[in-house]
Amino acid sequence: xxxxxxxxxxxTRNPQVAARVQAADVAMHKQVRKLLQRARLACGLSGEVDPxxxxxxxxxxxxLTARAITNPGLDKEALLPLLRVTLRALIT
Numbered sequence: 001x002x003x004x005x006x007x008x009x010x011x012t013r014n015p016q017v018a019a020r021v022q023a024a025d026v027a028m029h030k031q032v033r034k035l036l037q038r039a040r041l042a043c044g045l046s047g048e049v050d051p052x053x054x055x056x057x058x059x060x061x062x063x064l065t066a067r068a069i070t071n072p073g074l075d076k077e078a079l080l081p082l083l084r085v086t087l088r089a090l091i092t
Contacts, residue, residue: 001065032058039091053090060086 011018033054037047060083067074
């Protein structure tokens with residue numbers, strides 16, 4: 001998580017790093033979208049995924065990564081039930 005934040009910080013100063021970060025973001029976005037599509041299909045829904053759902057899902061996990069740095073005592077196990085409910089809501 002800390003390395004990811006360092007890379008993002010460098011991307012604000014270095015256009016070459018920014019281009020790589022943005023390319024990686026596009027690839028990750030596609031992967032998350034595919035995952036969400038499969039999850040929707042497994043729930044008997046259409047495979048259509050609202051682009052905003054993909055963004056919110058990514059933001060949720062990016063934020064949790066940052067929280068692990070700012071709150072090293074974070075009880076990840078306690079978050080799992082609510083994370084499951086949240087993901088179900090986003091998927092359906």
